[in-house]
Structures are given as C-alpha cells and as structure tokens.
Amino acid sequence: MLASLTGSVTSFIGNHGVYAVFGLMALDAVFPAASELVMVYAGALASGAFASQHVVLFGSRISTPAWAYVTMVLAGTIGYVLGSLVGWVIGRYGGRPLAERHGRLLHLGPERLDRAERWFDRWDDWAVLLGRITPVVRSFVSIPAGIFRMPFGRYTLLTIPGSALWCFAFAAIGWAAGASYTHVNHAFDYVEIVIVAGVVLLVLYLVLKRRSSRLNDRA
Secondary structure: OHHHHHHHHHHHHHHHHHHHHHHHHHHHOOOOOOHHHHHHHHHHHHOOOOOOOOOEEOOEEOOOHHHHHHHHHHHHHHHHHHHHHHHHHHHHHHHHHHHHHOOOOOOOOHHHHHHHHHHHHHHOOHHHHHHHOOOOHHHHOHHHHHHOOOOHHHHHHHHHHHHHHHHHHHHHHHHHHHOOHHHHHHHHHHHHHHHHHHHHHHHHHHHHHHHHHHHHHHO
8 A cells, every 4th residue: 555655646746746746745734645755756856866757847847956956845845835824724714613523534533633732732833833844743733723723924934944844855865865875965964964953953942941931930
C-alpha cells in the first residue's frame, strides 16, 4: 500500500509538476497528503534527476535548476498557506459541531481535537509556527486554529514562515538526493545549520517564556 501511495504521488507530480505540488500541499494543510514525499520529489525533479520530467510553469519549461527549485518551493509554500487559510475558515465558521459530525472525514476526531486543544494551550499562538514544522501535527493545526478562534492575521503571519521552512528543507533533501550531492552539499551545510539553530532557539525561548509565566502566576 505504501509503495502504491508513493508511486501515485510521484507519478502525479511527474505528470503535472508545479500544479501537482501546489494542489497536494494545499490539501496537506487540512488533510495528510504526504507533504514530505511531495517536496522531496519536487526537489529531485527540479535538480534535473529525471531526464523525461521537467519543471514547467504556464507552458514554459524552466531550464535553470536553481530557478526550478525556487519555483517548486514557492508552489509548495503558496499552496500550503492557501490551504491553511481555507482550513482556518472551515474551523472558524464550522466550529466544534463540524469537527464532531465530520471528524472521521477530516481525520480530526474528538481525541485528536482534544490533543490539538492541549497543543494550543501549551504553546499559545506559537502552536501554529511549531505545528507547521512538526510532522503529523502540521496537518491538524489549521481547522483547530479556527475552532479556537485564533486571530486570522496572527495565524497567517505564523503560518507563512513555518510553511516556507518546511518546503525549503524537504525540497533541499530531494535536490541533494536527486543531483550530484557533492555539488550542493557545501551550500546546504550552512542552510541546515541556520535552520536547526533557529528551531532550537525558538523552542528554548518558548520553554523559558512559559516557565517564567508560571513563576509569575505562582508569585
């Protein structure tokens, strides 16, 4: 089954390129659609790893690998952000009754919704940014954010960088695996260091902030 799913996703991206990446990432914002696989394959395709497949946008082939990579990352990021906004609207105006009635269809049953509520209670607004870079959790943030009435503007601002980081990182993995790794390894070493350091500092900041808040409450 896993092999069949993988084959279907990669075949879809191979046949429809940028548009498939955009659509699958938009879907993944509210329903798990293997975003890791989507962006890894998109990065490999952009690197020129597949002789018969190319990145085509509006009927024009993008022949420069670097621009093909940027195009795939933007397609994934924009698709995911738009899907996330749709998810927020669904949660905001459908509320808990929608989740309770159609939880199975949305893969958001009572247990998962309760888990999402605990996630938001723990991290406050930062739950969105952290959720966007956390596997599995990232597909169950959009609708709960609307249900719990997180402000739309703040939700959008926190969704964009998390989505971009996810797409950039996994497309880079695909690029490195699809093209000659020695040609890109040096460049991505610095990027990987920045990404890891940024995530670590963010988590550390949130933990310290929460601990300080608890101490103040006790005082």
